[in-house]
Amino acid sequence: MQVAKERIVLRACAPERDLPAILGVWVACREGGGVDRASVVEPYPTPREVEAAMAAMADPRRDQVLAEHEGSVVGHATVGWWREGDAAGGTAVYLHRGRVVPHWWGRGVGTALVRWAEERIAALVAAHGTAARACFAANASDAEPGAVELLTGLGYRRVFGVTEFEWTGPASGRTPPPAALPGGAELRPVTADHYRPVWEMVRAAYADTPHVGGWDFGAFAAGAEPAHWQVAWEGGEVVGAALCVAGREGGPAEVRELSVRKDRRRRGLGRALLLHGLHALTERGERGVRLFTGSANPYRSWELYESVGFRRLAEFGRYRKAFGPAAPA
Incomplete structure (x- = not known):
């Protein structure tokens, strides 16, 4: 797949060869993305954790993709899935996650990665036979307004959130x-x-x-x-x-x-x-001690955390969209 406007090419991942490039995307986001490096909700992984995550994928070559510009990797996305509720009738959740080098924000790379993810998820749903119970899922922090705008513009809605707290x-x-x-x-x-x-x-x-x-x-x-x-x-x-x-x-x-x-x-x-x-x-x-809880926790556990000295740091939205055929890129 190619994003003609910026000559961005999406290509399959070769896990052994591409690990350094994937780590490079994470480092660029960590250094220039304005994101909390110490977050326990969306932590930045170590090289070993990235490698382990790829090894744990059902199909490491097809369940992730790289975005390239003139041979340089500028974005990376993955897909994964699980079942909520009972195994027979629960919702099949297909989560896609992506990172784009900050210099390339707002230039169509994120949209292309989401489109790729939805196409890949559509193939997985067909293989799994879960179309009647499937949904697309993605995450975005309130500190990432561009990501929130991207998801909501593509039809995702926030269904719940997670609040991170810190105690010093x-x-x-x-x-x-x-x-x-x-x-x-x-x-x-x-x-x-x-x-x-x-x-x-x-x-x-x-x-x-x-x-x-x-x-x-x-x-x-x-x-x-x-x-x-x-x-x-x-x-x-x-x-x-x-x-x-x-x-x-x-x-x-x-x-x-x-x-x-x-x-x-x-x-x-x-x-x-x-x-x-x-x-x-x-x-x-x-x-320093951190924890997180659901923003709409019915037991209002945040009141307990604040009463012993925790303070709120950030909100992380969990977005979903009903499954349907992926829109053409």
Whole structure:
């Protein structure tokens, strides 16, 4: 495919050969794109993470594309998919993600990448037999007005959002040891045997939440970093968890998940777990902690985060469009 106005050519990716060029697009966006480098919602990947993401693709040569101008790569896009809800009748979500070198913003490259993605998704939907339940999906931060304008101009609508928060700790640099957990719950050191009951509790906590799906136990266990997890038990049952992880390579620490079992909510357990997690992280020397939550969270969890000193940083929109044949480029 060629964008005649700027002589941009879209071509298939050769993963081994093109990895440096893809990394170059990410670096250009990180350095000149005005995007928060420390974000935990839309983090900039390391070279190893980019390589691993390509290796995990179902078809690395067909599920991503490069935009070139006179032999130089100026954009990169990928597609992926998952199922929300039950496997038989849930929505088949086809997400496309793209990055364009800032110098090329507003020159048709982003539009061409979206058009390519929709055509590729149409082929995948036909192969998967999911046309009746499929939708296109894309993400854009409110700090990227050009991306928002592009998506809405192509018929996408914002269906929900994610808010990122940051906590930088008390002025003293240390948090006091938190009180015991309420209701007789207790903290226990986390072992690998605890991963499944923690996963099951968190998964059940989101059972009635829309736009959540595809949370696989194998992936959860493989990515577990339990050194600073705070897991609340009552007898032999997990009733709450704050999954806190230390920062890497100079980045912020993160509260990756804060969940309380439905029948234990509104008792102060979530707040206590969060405070225990923040204390553990600051004792390790962390001075910045981030987390994110749904902007329309029915439990108004942002009020809890703000009450312990988190401040809002940014909003990230999640956009969708009903599936239909891709418009001609």
